Amino acid sequence: MKRRNFLLLGSMLGMTHYLHAKPSSSFERSFKKVEATLRAVQEHMFPQGSKIPSAQSMHTIQFLFDTVSHETYDKDIRKFVIEGAEELQRREKGKFLSMNTQEKEEALRTYEKTRYGSNWLSRIMTLTMEGLFSDPIYGSNKKEAGWKALNAYGGVPRPRTKYIAL
Amino acid sequence: MKQYDVVVIGSGASGGAVAHTLTKAGYKVAVVEKGRLIKREEFTKDELAYCRRDIVTPNLFEEYHVIEEKVDGKWEGTPTYDSGWSFWNGNVVGGSSNFMSGMLHRMHPDDFRLKSKYGAIKGANVVDWPISYDEMEPYYLKAEELVGISGKYEKHPYEPPRSTADFTQPPTQENAVVKLLDKSCAELNIKSLVTPRSVLSQNKGHRKACYYSNFCGSYGCSSGAKGSSREALLMPALASGNLTLLSNTYVKSLHTSKKEAVDYAVVVDVLTGKEKQLYADLFVVAAQAHESARLLLNSASEFHPNGLANSSGELGKNLIFSAGGSGQGELHADKLKEIRFEELMQTGLFVNRSILDWYFIDHWWDGTFKGGSVEFMFEHQNIISRARKNSEENGQLVWGKALGEKLTERFTKQKSIRFEIFNDWLPNDNCFVSLDKTHKDKYGMPVGRLRVEAHPQDLKVGKYIAEKCEKVLEEMGAQNIYSSVSSSPPQNLIAGGCRFGDDPKTSVLNRYCQAHDVPNLFVADASFMPTGGSVPYTWTIYANAFRVADHIVKVLKEKQI
Numbered sequence: 025m026k027r028r029n030f031l032l033l034g035s036m037l038g039m040t041h042y043l044h045a046k047p048s049s050s051f052e053r054s055f056k057k058v059e060a061t062l063r064a065v066q067e068h069m070f071p072q073g074s075k076i077p078s079a080q081s082m083h084t085i086q087f088l089f090d091t092v093s094h095e096t097y098d099k100d101i102r103k104f105v106i107e108g109a110e111e112l113q114r115r116e117k118g119k120f121l122s123m124n125t126q127e128k129e130e131a132l133r134t135y136e137k138t139r140y141g142s143n144w145l146s147r148i149m150t151l152t153m154e155g156l157f158s159d160p161i162y163g164s165n166k167k168e169a170g171w172k173a174l175n176a177y178g179g180v181p182r183p184r185t186k187y188i189a190l
Numbered sequence: 191m192k193q194y195d196v197v198v199i200g201s202g203a204s205g206g207a208v209a210h211t212l213t214k215a216g217y218k219v220a221v222v223e224k225g226r227l228i229k230r231e232e233f234t235k236d237e238l239a240y241c242r243r244d245i246v247t248p249n250l251f252e253e254y255h256v257i258e259e260k261v262d263g264k265w266e267g268t269p270t271y272d273s274g275w276s277f278w279n280g281n282v283v284g285g286s287s288n289f290m291s292g293m294l295h296r297m298h299p300d301d302f303r304l305k306s307k308y309g310a311i312k313g314a315n316v317v318d319w320p321i322s323y324d325e326m327e328p329y330y331l332k333a334e335e336l337v338g339i340s341g342k343y344e345k346h347p348y349e350p351p352r353s354t355a356d357f358t359q360p361p362t363q364e365n366a367v368v369k370l371l372d373k374s375c376a377e378l379n380i381k382s383l384v385t386p387r388s389v390l391s392q393n394k395g396h397r398k399a400c401y402y403s404n405f406c407g408s409y410g411c412s413s414g415a416k417g418s419s420r421e422a423l424l425m426p427a428l429a430s431g432n433l434t435l436l437s438n439t440y441v442k443s444l445h446t447s448k449k450e451a452v453d454y455a456v457v458v459d460v461l462t463g464k465e466k467q468l469y470a471d472l473f474v475v476a477a478q479a480h481e482s483a484r485l486l487l488n489s490a491s492e493f494h495p496n497g498l499a500n501s502s503g504e505l506g507k508n509l510i511f512s513a514g515g516s517g518q519g520e521l522h523a524d525k526l527k528e529i530r531f532e533e534l535m536q537t538g539l540f541v542n543r544s545i546l547d548w549y550f551i552d553h554w555w556d557g558t559f560k561g562g563s564v565e566f567m568f569e570h571q572n573i574i575s576r577a578r579k580n581s582e583e584n585g586q587l588v589w590g591k592a593l594g595e596k597l598t599e600r601f602t603k604q605k606s607i608r609f610e611i612f613n614d615w616l617p618n619d620n621c622f623v624s625l626d627k628t629h630k631d632k633y634g635m636p637v638g639r640l641r642v643e644a645h646p647q648d649l650k651v652g653k654y655i656a657e658k659c660e661k662v663l664e665e666m667g668a669q670n671i672y673s674s675v676s677s678s679p680p681q682n683l684i685a686g687g688c689r690f691g692d693d694p695k696t697s698v699l700n701r702y703c704q705a706h707d708v709p710n711l712f713v714a715d716a717s718f719m720p721t722g723g724s725v726p727y728t729w730t731i732y733a734n735a736f737r738v739a740d741h742i743v744k745v746l747k748e749k750q751i
Contacts, residue, residue: 069587074594096243099251129590136586149587150578157573158238173594174601176573179235179405181412187239 051093051102058109062088064121065112065145066152068128077169079152087155087164088148096187101147108144159183194220194434195746197455197470199441199485202285203728204714204735205476206419206427207333211739213432217746220434220468221424222457224248225281227437228288230421233410237572241408246289247278252632255480258641260620267639269629277480277640277681283437284420285478286682290728291407292388292416293565294339296330296350297723297730298549299323304614304721308560314616314645315508317720320692320701326733327353329740333732334358334386337417338394341386348549349383362391362400362540366533367521367607371543371566373528374665380658385544385565388417388728397421402538404571436468441485442635444473444711449493451710451751458633472742472751476714476735480509480623483687483717484638487625499705504689504698506623509640510722512683513648514562514611517656517673518569519663522604527667534605541567541607545662548655549724559647562613562655562724569606576601607668609659611652611675612683613724616645623687644677685716685727702741703734710751714738 066079066088079085092102112120116131123131135141155164157171161183164170171177196212198205201223212219225246239245248254250271257275258267270276280286300307302319310316331353333339340359343352361384368382375382389400389411397414406416414421427433438460444452445467454467475482483506489498497505523531548561569576580600581588588596615621620643625636652675663671691697694706703718705711714735716727723730745751 069589069593071590074591075598076594096249133586142587145587149581149589153577153581154238154242154574157577159236162238171573174573174577174597176571176576176601178237178573179403179409181234183234183236183239187236187243187245 049093051106054106055089055093058106058113059085059089060121061109061113062105062148064128065109065132065148068125068132069149070152070156071125076173077156077166082156082164082166082169084152084155084164087162088151090163091151091154094187104144105147105151108140108147111140111144161186191469192471193468194218194470196220196472196474196742197222197468198474198476198714199455200285200476200478200482200715201283201419201424201435201437202280202476202478202715203287203419203731204716204738205474206284206287206423207732207735208474208476208714208739208742209427209433210336210423211736212742213427213430215743216432217743218432218434219427220436220470221427222436222439222441222455222468223281223283223285224440224460225283225437227283227435228410230410230412230414233412235403235405235409235412237405237574240289240410241572242574244276246280246282247276248281250274250276253278253637254629254631255637256626256629256639258639260643265641267626275681277638277684279478279682283435284418284424287418287728288410288416288420289408290388290416290418291567292728293385293544293567293726294388294729295386295544295546295563295725296352296733297323297326297725298348298350300550301721301723302326304560308558311616311645311647314618314647316616317689317691319720320690323350326730326737327351329733329736330729332736333729336736337388337422337732338390338397338415339386339388339417339729340391342384344381344383346381346383346546348546357386359391359394361385361542362387362389363402364542365536365539365568366529367541367568368543370528370666371541371607371662374662375545377665378661380545380547380662382543382545382566385540385542386729387540387542389540390415390417396425404538407570408572440633441477442488442633444475444485444489444498446489446491446493446498446708450708452498452708472710472712472746474712474714474738474742475717478715479684479687479717480638480640482713482715483509483623484625484636486688486713488635494707499688499698499707499711501707502695502698504696506687507619508617508686508689508720509621509623509642509684510615510617510686510719511621511642511644511679511681512722512726513613513615513644513677514652515656515673515675516608516610517659517663517671518606518608519660519666519668519671520604520606521666521668524603525667525669537571545659548658551654556654559651560614560724561651562611564655564659565610565612567608567610569608604669607663607666609663609673611655611659612726613648613651613655615648615679615722617686617721618643618645642679644679649675649677683727685719685722688713688717689720690718691720703738704741704745712738712742
């Protein structure tokens with residue numbers, strides 16, 4: 025079995041834990057450093073109590089990681105996702121994670137006023153929506169919750185493998 | 191040395207039509223396709239894979255184009271890996287015909303004689319075609335029946351004449367919104383027509399009727415209803431036993447060891463990188479207009495120093511797209527007329543309506559000029575893209591609970607109806623493909639450099655029609671109506687670059703799309719078109735390729751090469 029198919033199957037069969045025990049790639053190491061920030065931004069954009077599912081309940085951070093670390097993903101955007109989060113941490117002097125909702129809102133809206141920040145937030149929005157509204161096989165549209173909220177459903181046949189078997 | 195009678199380069203609409211005709215006539219044909227084979231049973235409605243990733247097109251860092259646009263009065267080239275503006279359209283077996291929406295029309299007889307009808311237009315290189323509609327008509331019919339175009343003939347002054355009374359397949363099922371659309375058009379004294387669609391409404395041979403998946407355009411078809419080259423032509427051609435399908439095979443160049451003939455194609459196995467030569471009596475290029483011209487330019491030799499079959503200097507010139515634009519409006523639950531909201535929200539059924547009333551304009555005030563056609567449809571039902579499009583307001587992202595409110599309102603309380611305008615992209619000196627002098631693809635071949643300027647008349651016509659379409663949406667009771675007509679080329683509707691004509695000094699191909707300079711070389715795709723008509727090209731591409739293929743059979747039979 026090709027390594028990638030193994031990984032994809034692994035994630036479907038709940039083997040993610042085992043796979044995470046594998047040695048980290050350099051991307052994975054960089055990702056770990058900003059993971060909490062990325063997660064917090066996603067959760068601020070898609071909070072609990074909204075009419076659409078929350079980032080937290082749909083575990084969109086995993087989708088984001090799976091997507092940008094996929095070898096077919098644009099390598100420049102992969103880098104940008106990490107660097108934009110580092111920039112947010114830097115701008116807020118490492119305090120973003122400890123801010124309350126109102127403070128986070130102000131920090132992100134100020135970041136959005138910069139061209140760089142606006143592009144980065146757009147990218148995170150896209151990467152989160154792709155998780156929430158893509159086929160459940162990708163992991164963040166759990167039990168079709170994203171589709172149910174919009175009363176809009178993907179067509180058939182549904183994918184049996186991620187990105188079709190490459 | 192010879193391995194095949196004919197090598198066809200490209201497996202899309204035209205390559206499929208040529209392969210089908212030749213294999214049925216008993217010739218051994220190889221179809222060479224850069225992409226892989228995705229079979230009917232492998233296609234799914236995976237939005238992420240098909241619409242948001244490069245699953246069916248090359249990675250732009252490996253294969254790309256350079257697009258030249260005028261910036262502050264100067265031509266500036268931008269590689270598409272920088273802009274993300276891909277000019278690939280489905281590089282898999284069957285090409286982009288796998289992914290079309292299939293709204294098709296025949297060109298009008300006057301489209302074949304545009305210059306005679308309207309005279310020269312300043313700044314545009316309009317010429318008449320060397321053939322007439324009458325010569326194409328039998329092949330429009332062949333495409334209609336073989337590829338499977340469903341529809342319903344209705345008399346209209348601008349509807350091209352046909353040699354049979356009606357389509358063999360009735361139209362696909364329609365959403366109730368057509369009642370509202372037809373009534374609104376009638377109120378405005380506009381005739382709405384049923385759109386011919388290359389989607390089967392009934393089973394046909396190995397292909398099953400449409401199952402109304404709600405995700406048609408941009409996706410491969412899982413019943414075989416869509417008239418893709420793969421389903422309609424290559425599958426039967428394979429069944430003949432005469433077709434060798436060489437997928438995952440990239441053609442670098444065509445080799446000439448004398449002036450009058452191509453002797454082999456230099457190809458690369460894209461999986462192994464191994465290079466080999468394919469020998470045949472005759473070669474048919476069908477790689478989509480901009481890539482076909484590029485291949486011939488990349489095939490320059492001592493006998494053809496400016497590119498293969500380019501003694502006229504016309505190779506790559508007069509590239510055309512489809513001009514026009516689009517617009518849409520929202521039909522809201524609380525303001526809906528004529529039909530129930532539940533009917534409007536029924537998914538999968540087609541809108542199937544076209545307007546040809548503005549195909550030719552002859553008005554006491556507006557003037558006399560060539561207009562265009564209009565197609566109506568629902569906004570594409572892709573969920574991620576619709577959600578993402580509705581997550582911005584006043585230049586800011588909408589997030590938090592406000593986003594939840596906005597999206598649920600947008601998805602459950604309204605539905606958008608859309609129109610697309612197709613009018614002539616006038617051929618001009620600033621729309622052509624050449625070879626880039628520095629950029630090369632991963633196979634080491636110079637990439638195509640496309641200059642893409644539109645003629646001002648194209649915009650004028652597009653805007654004229656858009657205003658009329660907006661009135662239709664208003665009459666339907668739509669809200670937030672807008673339209674966008676721009677000079678930006680639609681990269682999926684591309685033609686020209688190897689004009690056909692009777693004079694070898696001013697055209698690359700003769701009337702049978704055979705290279706004037708090289709008798710065993712044909713170009714079967716939309717490259718031949720000197721003007722593009724005001725309808726999507728696909729039906730004409732299929733029809734012309736069947737016509738060309740019949741001539742190739744004659745050439746092979748009579749051993750003219």
